[in-house]
Amino acid sequence: MLTSQSVAASADNGEPVGLNNTLHEPVSATGVAVPDHVYTVPARNGRAVRLTCGQVIRIINTHGTQVCDTWAFKADDLSEFMSMEHARAWIDRIIPRVGDPLVTNRRRPIMTLIADTSPGVHDTLMAACDAYRYTTLGVKDYHDNCADNMRMALKAIGLRAREVPQPFNVWMNIPVASDGSVQWLAPVSKAGDYIDLRAEMDCIVVMSACPQDIIPINDNHPVEVQFVVLSPSEA
Amino acid sequence: MLTSQSVAASADNGEPVGLNNTLHEPVSATGVAVPDHVYTVPARNGRAVRLTCGQVIRIINTHGTQVCDTWAFKADDLSEFMSMEHARAWIDRIIPRVGDPLVTNRRRPIMTLIADTSPGVHDTLMAACDAYRYTTLGVKDYHDNCADNMRMALKAIGLRAREVPQPFNVWMNIPVASDGSVQWLAPVSKAGDYIDLRAEMDCIVVMSACPQDIIPINDNHPVEVQFVVLSPSEA
Numbered sequence: 001m002l003t004s005q006s007v008a009a010s011a012d013n014g015e016p017v018g019l020n021n022t023l024h025e026p027v028s029a030t031g032v033a034v035p036d037h038v039y040t041v042p043a044r045n046g047r048a049v050r051l052t053c054g055q056v057i058r059i060i061n062t063h064g065t066q067v068c069d070t071w072a073f074k075a076d077d078l079s080e081f082m083s084m085e086h087a088r089a090w091i092d093r094i095i096p097r098v099g100d101p102l103v104t105n106r107r108r109p110i111m112t113l114i115a116d117t118s119p120g121v122h123d124t125l126m127a128a129c130d131a132y133r134y135t136t137l138g139v140k141d142y143h144d145n146c147a148d149n150m151r152m153a154l155k156a157i158g159l160r161a162r163e164v165p166q167p168f169n170v171w172m173n174i175p176v177a178s179d180g181s182v183q184w185l186a187p188v189s190k191a192g193d194y195i196d197l198r199a200e201m202d203c204i205v206v207m208s209a210c211p212q213d214i215i216p217i218n219d220n221h222p223v224e225v226q227f228v229v230l231s232p233s234e235a
Numbered sequence: 236m237l238t239s240q241s242v243a244a245s246a247d248n249g250e251p252v253g254l255n256n257t258l259h260e261p262v263s264a265t266g267v268a269v270p271d272h273v274y275t276v277p278a279r280n281g282r283a284v285r286l287t288c289g290q291v292i293r294i295i296n297t298h299g300t301q302v303c304d305t306w307a308f309k310a311d312d313l314s315e316f317m318s319m320e321h322a323r324a325w326i327d328r329i330i331p332r333v334g335d336p337l338v339t340n341r342r343r344p345i346m347t348l349i350a351d352t353s354p355g356v357h358d359t360l361m362a363a364c365d366a367y368r369y370t371t372l373g374v375k376d377y378h379d380n381c382a383d384n385m386r387m388a389l390k391a392i393g394l395r396a397r398e399v400p401q402p403f404n405v406w407m408n409i410p411v412a413s414d415g416s417v418q419w420l421a422p423v424s425k426a427g428d429y430i431d432l433r434a435e436m437d438c439i440v441v442m443s444a445c446p447q448d449i450i451p452i453n454d455n456h457p458v459e460v461q462f463v464v465l466s467p468s469e470a
Contacts, residue, residue: 085319085362085401088417094360095415107367125329125360127320132342163398166320176411180330182323 018148022046023156031157031204033229041068043222044211046149048157049229050075051199059207060226061118061171064191065219067210069128069146069167072102072110075202078159080104082111084124084166094176095122101200102168110203115196118189123172125182128164129212137214144211153206170195172210172217186219196230255379257281257387266392266439268464276303278457279446281384283392284464285310286434294442295461296353296406299426300454302445304363304381304402307337307345310437313394315339317346319359319401329411330357336435337403345438350431353424358407360417363399364447372449379446388441405430407445407452421454431465 022045027033031050038060041047051057059068072082083105090107091100098116101109127133130147147164154161171193173185197205211222257280262268266285273295276282286292294303307317318340325342326335333351336344362368365382382399389396406428408420432440444460447453 083362085360089361089368092417092419093415094411094417105362107365107371125320126324127318127340130342133324136342166401176329176415178413180328180411182327182329184327 018144018152019142020045020144020149020152022149022152026153026156029157031159035229035231038226038228041207041209041225041227043209043224044144046146046153046206046208047227048153048159048204048206049227050157051203051205051229053199053201054232056114056196056198056230057205058194058196058228058230059170060192060194060228061187061189062191062226063223064189064193065187065221066223066225067172067187067212067217068170068225069150069208069210070170071150071165071167071206073161073204073206074104074110075204078154078161078204080106081161081165082168084168088124094124095120096124096168102197105165109200111197111199111205113195114198115194118171118193118195121171121173121188123169123174124166125174125176126169126172128167128208129210130164134214139214146208146210149208149211150206153208154204157204159204167208169210184215184217186216253379253383253387254377255280255384255387257384258391261388261391264392266394270464270466273461273463276442276444276460276462278444278459279379279384281381281388281441281443282462283388283394283439283441284462285392285439286464287437288434289467291349291431291433291465292440293429293431293463293465294405295427295429295463296422296424297426297461298458299424299428300422300456301458301460302407302422302447302452303405303460304385304443304445305405306385306400306402306441307434308396308439308441309339309345310439313389313396313439315341316396316400317403319403323359329359330355331359331403337432340400344435346432346434346440348430349433350429353406353428353430356406356408356423358404358409359401360409360411361404361407363402363443364445365399369449374449381443381445384443384446385441388443389439392439394439402443404445419450419452421451
């Protein structure tokens, strides 16, 4: 049995680990998706998809209750990536709105949020869940987690990132009170809500259907999300 | 003349660059400080200091108007570092308070905030200023920045980190409104205010007296800060 301790030790080397099928089910060997095809990110799994500049990815909250941790990496240099700490400074907000560019750690737009049918409640503040998170929550054995999903999804298309950046936690409901305290609540989106993100450079988008089932951010029941790379005519 | 373009290109390689004296003025060759000695981080410069587990560093806002970007790295493995995105999740707050542990990207405490004489207005949301930041603000030539200061301060004691983590921006006043928008304001601390951070593991603390002089976070006039590694009897 792979324990959380051994998994954590492996993750320290930056190598993908995990016990779900993310590593074996890429959208294609290169990460290129068929336009207009609806792909599923199964519950607790991750997927990576390659976008060319100008392409739009639609991420769909199939059941309305699921958080999707989302990353974007520059296609030819994964050390440049969508960075929430730079994005917040760029847009002067802690949650992106429609029209907002999302910049990289080199402060240039990598994607723009161009549509959002949900109430716009997302999170940029909380680290991806990882093996350490579940260990501190009392889990003894391996627990699927977004950090491993990101590593596995990239590895599944032959790529590797040197770190797990702060994700754009789409639909994650983390209200910040006036005293700076936060809560971890279920999403306020409804079934079928989607966001559209337009690539501003060639990039790799990684999504993880967050497997958190101990605190209520996924309404205590992690499920799948879906995504589509839109044909130019639809975007 | 070193331009911001050439500097940015160098920074992409992770190598320290910069035109101030940070690289040449370490507290000592190894980063070990003399206990109780008051060191100065000159305006627009950075310093790295080595702490053993249990030691306390006092960072002093000499003039009350200065932001100090602060990082902590595990002494024997700089890939583990104080991580604001993990710390926020740990303390359920966006600004640490006295008594709060600050955890690493592996979710274990590296420092604890044990004293704060200021009103407690700090920031964990905004990336360190960097060459890209000043380019986007219209600066043509090299501008001192906290990211380069961090790299130079580490290099000055023979170390290198593979990334510039989100810093703990001590005294930086970034109020978050109920609609998620943020402002960039001058510090509310007073001259002589200090914070005490206790090391929970052997670590390297890096401080940068933020050189931002275009927006008012340093009251439009970057100045020095000071620090002291306290003797055990005082901590």
